[in-house]
Amino acid sequence: MDKKSQIQFHYVKSNTFKTSHADGIFGGITPRGEININFFAERFPIPQITTHEVLDELNVGKEIARESKDGIIRELECGITINVDNAKIISAWLSQKIQEIESLNK
Numbered sequence: 001m002d003k004k005s006q007i008q009f010h011y012v013k014s015n016t017f018k019t020s021h022a023d024g025i026f027g028g029i030t031p032r033g034e035i036n037i038n039f040f041a042e043r044f045p046i047p048q049i050t051t052h053e054v055l056d057e058l059n060v061g062k063e064i065a066r067e068s069k070d071g072i073i074r075e076l077e078c079g080i081t082i083n084v085d086n087a088k089i090i091s092a093w094l095s096q097k098i099q100e101i102e103s104l105n106k
Contacts, residue, residue: 036080049067
């Protein structure tokens, strides 16, 4: 392939780049007909207050009470809005990666 029919893409991380874990997504179609995807990570609630026994001046004992939310927290990590054409490209890419992983696991 000659140089005129080639292009290089350089991947540069922005100052705000981070890697996030996702357990799932929540979203839907926007008023402009695009797709909104919000990635979330699930965890149990962090207590607002815990109460512990005091064993002596230097040692704290076991937890004896806790004030916390009930249920499971779905902490939204990031939201992405994409158009349908890009969603199809992402869908195909994900399908390909799933097939690759399933091939490796056989």
